Amino acid sequence: MNLPAPPVDPPETSSTPEKPFDRRELLSAAGFSVVLLWINIYICRDLFFAQTAPMNSMHGFWAAIARLADGGWWHSDWWPYWDCGIPFEFTYAPLVPMLSAFVSAARHISPGLAFQYVTAFAYCLTPLTLFLMAWLLTRTPVYSFFAALFYSLTAPTGILVPDEAFHWRNFRDARRLFLMTSWDDTPHVLALTFLPLAILFLSLSIQKRRPIYYAAASISIAGATLASAFGPSIAAMAAVCLLFVLRRREYLRNILITGAIGLYAYALSAPFLPPTLLRAIHIASARGETGNWSFDSVIALTIVALGWLLLWRYLPRWTSDWRLQFFVLFAYLTSSVPMLAAYFHRQFLPQPSRYKLEMELALALLVVFGARCWIEKMPHWPKAALLFLCLALAGVQIASYRKYAKAVLRPGNLENTIEYRAATWAEQNLPGVRILMPGSIAQWTNTFTEVQQFTGGSWSIAYNYIQQRGFDAAFHGAAAPDLDARVSLAWLKAYGVGAVCVPGPHSAEYWKPFSHPLKFEGVLPVLWHADDTTIYQIPQRTKSLAHLVPESSVIRRIPLQPGDLAEIERYAAALDDPALPAAEFQWIGRNRIHIHTVARPGDVISVQVSYHPGWHATDGSRTLDIKKDGLGLMWFQPKCNGSCDVELAYDGGWELRICRLISIAAITGLLLGLPVWGFRRRLAR
Numbered sequence: 001m002n003l004p005a006p007p008v009d010p011p012e013t014s015s016t017p018e019k020p021f022d023r024r025e026l027l028s029a030a031g032f033s034v035v036l037l038w039i040n041i042y043i044c045r046d047l048f049f050a051q052t053a054p055m056n057s058m059h060g061f062w063a064a065i066a067r068l069a070d071g072g073w074w075h076s077d078w079w080p081y082w083d084c085g086i087p088f089e090f091t092y093a094p095l096v097p098m099l100s101a102f103v104s105a106a107r108h109i110s111p112g113l114a115f116q117y118v119t120a121f122a123y124c125l126t127p128l129t130l131f132l133m134a135w136l137l138t139r140t141p142v143y144s145f146f147a148a149l150f151y152s153l154t155a156p157t158g159i160l161v162p163d164e165a166f167h168w169r170n171f172r173d174a175r176r177l178f179l180m181t182s183w184d185d186t187p188h189v190l191a192l193t194f195l196p197l198a199i200l201f202l203s204l205s206i207q208k209r210r211p212i213y214y215a216a217a218s219i220s221i222a223g224a225t226l227a228s229a230f231g232p233s234i235a236a237m238a239a240v241c242l243l244f245v246l247r248r249r250e251y252l253r254n255i256l257i258t259g260a261i262g263l264y265a266y267a268l269s270a271p272f273l274p275p276t277l278l279r280a281i282h283i284a285s286a287r288g289e290t291g292n293w294s295f296d297s298v299i300a301l302t303i304v305a306l307g308w309l310l311l312w313r314y315l316p317r318w319t320s321d322w323r324l325q326f327f328v329l330f331a332y333l334t335s336s337v338p339m340l341a342a343y344f345h346r347q348f349l350p351q352p353s354r355y356k357l358e359m360e361l362a363l364a365l366l367v368v369f370g371a372r373c374w375i376e377k378m379p380h381w382p383k384a385a386l387l388f389l390c391l392a393l394a395g396v397q398i399a400s401y402r403k404y405a406k407a408v409l410r411p412g413n414l415e416n417t418i419e420y421r422a423a424t425w426a427e428q429n430l431p432g433v434r435i436l437m438p439g440s441i442a443q444w445t446n447t448f449t450e451v452q453q454f455t456g457g458s459w460s461i462a463y464n465y466i467q468q469r470g471f472d473a474a475f476h477g478a479a480a481p482d483l484d485a486r487v488s489l490a491w492l493k494a495y496g497v498g499a500v501c502v503p504g505p506h507s508a509e510y511w512k513p514f515s516h517p518l519k520f521e522g523v524l525p526v527l528w529h530a531d532d533t534t535i536y537q538i539p540q541r542t543k544s545l546a547h548l549v550p551e552s553s554v555i556r557r558i559p560l561q562p563g564d565l566a567e568i569e570r571y572a573a574a575l576d577d578p579a580l581p582a583a584e585f586q587w588i589g590r591n592r593i594h595i596h597t598v599a600r601p602g603d604v605i606s607v608q609v610s611y612h613p614g615w616h617a618t619d620g621s622r623t624l625d626i627k628k629d630g631l632g633l634m635w636f637q638p639k640c641n642g643s644c645d646v647e648l649a650y651d652g653g654w655e656l657r658i659c660r661l662i663s664i665a666a667i668t669g670l671l672l673g674l675p676v677w678g679f680r681r682r683l684a685r
Contacts, residue, residue: 019139029135032145036131040124040152043401044177046409047120051113053412055419056510058184059115060444061458065097066104066111068446070590073098076614076652076660078590081446082456084434084495084633085609086463089656090280094272095226096187112414112447119180122190126361127152133196134365137203137323143372146390151364153397157356160335161342172397174404176357181408188357191228194220195361199238203326205261206246206254211677214261215670221265226272229281229460233349234334234358235262241329244312245322267666270659276463283465285350293348300346304336319373327369331362351460418508418533419444422501425528426535427451433498433543434608435535436474439511441501454497464610464632466558470495473562475513483563485519490565492538493572494555494631496545496608500524504532541576545608546585546595549574551637554604555630567630571606593648599638605646607634614653619646 046052064081071077072088079088091097096118104114127148134144157163158170179185201217204210224231239258247254266273311332315325334355341352349355375383414420419441426435427449436454437445445451455471462468470491477487492500503509504517508531524536553574555567574580583597583605595605609615611628617636618624624636624646638644651657 025139025141029141032131032135032141032148033128036127036145036148036152037124039149039398040127041120043174043398043405044120044123044181044409046405047116047123047181050411051110051414052116052181052409053414053417054182054408055417055440055444055508057182058443059112059186060419060440060447061184061456062092062097062100062186063111063115064444064446065091065094066100066114068450069097069101076650076656078612078614078650080452080587080590080609081450082453083462083464083610084454084467085452086457087612087614087652087656089272089274090277090457090461090463092458092461093187093226093228093231095223096190115186118190119186122186122193123177123180126189126193129193129196130361130364133200134369136200138369140372143368147364147368149394150368151361153394153401154364155360156363156367157338157360161338161353161356161359163353163356172400174401176360177401177405178408179357181405185354185357187228188230188354191224191231191234192357192361194224194227194231195234195238195358198224198235199242202239202242202258202261203246205257206242209257212674214257214264215674217261218264218268219670221262222268225265225269230354230358232266234355235265237333237358238330241326241333244329245325264666267662270662270666271656274655274659276655277461280461280463280465281350284460284462284468296346297348300340300344301348303340303344303346304333304348307332307336324369327362327365331359331366334358334362414448417444418503418531420448421530422528422533422535423447423449423451426499426501429527430499434496434545436471436492436497436500438475438501438503438513439509441503441509441533454492454495463612466630466632467495467610469559469562470631474500476515477562481516481519484516485523487562487565488519489523489538490568490572491562493540493575494568494608495633496540498538498540498543499527499535500538501533501535504534506532509533541578542582544583544585546583546593546597547575547606547608548581548583548597548599548603549577549606550580550602551604554606554635558630591650595644595646595648597638597644598642599640599644601641604635604637607636607648609634612650612653614650614656615648616651617646617648619644 068081069088072079072091073094077088079086079091082091096115099118099121100111100114102114103109103117104111107114107117130151131144131148134147135141138144154171155173155175156171158173158175159168162170163175176185176189180189198217198220201213201220204213205217221231221235224235239262243251243254243258308329311329315328319325337347337349337352337355338359341347375386378386422437422441423445426433426437426445430451432452434452434454437451437456442453442455445453446456454474457463459468473491474488477484477491500520502514502517502520503512505512520534520536524538526534527537528535549571553571555571557567559565559568580603581598581600583595585607586594588594593607593609595607597605599605606629610632611626611634615626615634616623617626619639622639624639626634626636626648629635638646652660
């Protein structure tokens with residue numbers, strides 16, 4: 001089959017129109033911006049006034065980071081609250097909790113309410129940045145306004161790839177509002193807020209090739225990256241589409257410019273996206289429900305590439321306007337990810353269903369600007385009738401969205417929830433004890449307390465994948481309840497867990513992750529019970545997270561499955577051996593640990609804290625070599641015989657320090673380079 005070659009860029013479509021902004025256009029753009037802001041603020045205004053309590057969401061997760069971050073934004077800190085301890089950089093993309101912490105401090109409100117402010121900002125600003133991008137690219141404020149209005153008030157994925165059973169009314173659902181206020185997509189939508197700006201400045205960078213646009217594009221992409229792990233993916237999608245429609249005679253130079261912008265954006269966000277975190281995302285994708293890259297992924301990517309080739313070849317027959325070509329390609333690419341997963345069960349990106357948000361944004365641009373050529377050919381009276389119909393439908397949708405928001409965003413009393421009650425009881429009655437909190441209780445525990453959890457972190461960027469295997473074993477250790485209890489207890493004791501909270505079938509805890517919630521009945525002593533939620537004590541010789549054990553009991557091999565207990569049970573037996581001296585364990589801040597014990601020849605100190613090369617141990621003036629065991633925890637040989645005091649200090653390690661130096665250099669380059677460029681430009685004039 002001989003496909004026609006794409007035409008060379010015509011002069012009139014190779015760049016954005018250069019006509020000057022007149023007063024009428026600026027006033028109409030300002031008016032449309034105000035209307036868009038008012039509509040979205042009117043819908044979600046309850047977020048600004050009262051704390052809601054969607055306990056099935058991850059809202060408490062981000063509020064906890066905002067509450068306990070301290071200086072983690074500016075230097076490498078250890079985070080002892082989740083997953084047996086993790087680097088702060090592995091908690092989550094920092095922008096949402098950072099903004100929440102700032103709003104909380106500035107407004108003197110709780111981190112939870114501050115998070116709602118950030119949610120409202122993202123909800124309202126995304127349609128606005130979409131409008132600004134469309135207007136500045138096309139210089140048509142009216143169509144840009146209707147594209148942003150379409151995005152604000154519809155959910156086309158509810159028809160094309162519905163979340164549940166298909167129904168025509170899904171098109172009218174307040175899907176974005178639901179995902180942000182009742183679920184966990186605020187960071188994702190905040191990344192989308194930056195996406196239109198990234199598209200705008202990337203297109204200007206390719207066309208104009210000026211440093212100011214390079215810098216703005218890098219900052220926009222870095223903002224999306226710092227908001228969500230989806231940020232780099234969606235920016236890459238937009239960049240690919242732009243490269244195929246702009247200045248096609250200069251592909252190589254365009255690719256180099258775009259690649260340099262991407263690298264600079266990575267440099268700006270490097271402290272929170274180090275190589276080890278990228279590796280953790282890859283490992284989590286492989287063990288997650290979406291699976292790893294496979295032959296099916298190659299098939300999916302081939303299907304997308306073939307459709308892309310056909311579109312790219314034949315689009316010029318429909319339109320020579322590169323902006324409309326971009327909208328078509330971008331809508332095709334973003335739609336292909338969730339639609340291939342939904343209808344063909346194939347994927348080439350992790351979590352493909354999450355890309356429905358990008359799909360809705362791209363379809364809004366395609367629907368409105370795709371219809372523009374037909375609308376402009378209409379006589380005045382059908383055009384006026386269509387305008388009236390669109391505004392009437394928008395009014396109905398605004399009322400419907402507002403009604404939904406009032407029903408969902410009702411004020412809630414967090415202190416009455418099982419999450420608050422279980423967390424605060426544990427902090428008051430089990431100080432210093434590591435606890436397994438389940439599901440929604442884990443997500444909210446550190447919003448209220450400083451309890452150190454065995455779980456709590458995000459599976460998608462889990463630092464210690466072996467620990468993730470351990471908490472899977474705690475929830476689903478075996479098919480039979482008695483064997484499940486044995487497997488669970490072995491893993492929990494090995495990780496230093498002193499108590500476990502188990503929700504029963506009638507508990508208000510949302511997820512109920514235990515396969516056999518009654519497996520500990522009669523096996524473990526009950527410490528607390530309320531509303532079908534029970535906290536059991538796991539017997540320990542000491543609640544310390546440091547133990548003097550024989551070197552032969554250290555777990556050397558990574559357990560391959562929950563029932564792989566030989567080394568785990570040998571290690572757990574050593575922890576319970578009364579003949580071994582106890583070791584005192586004390587946190588000094590978050591980045592230092594003090595251990596005191598009486599060492600004996602042949603014994604080692606096992607520390608039930610996740611291993612990281614940023615931890616360093618000293619015994620007086622002597623440096624100790626910290627090693628990693630089969631559970632991803634730390635152990636080392638003390639060099640003392642008798643009374644022994646060891647100090648462990650965390651500095652982030654060389655990787656995180658280098659990433660922060662790269663970021664500082666990139667920021668410094670922006671602050672110094674742009675004024676120099678501006679000064680030279682003025683001299684040239």
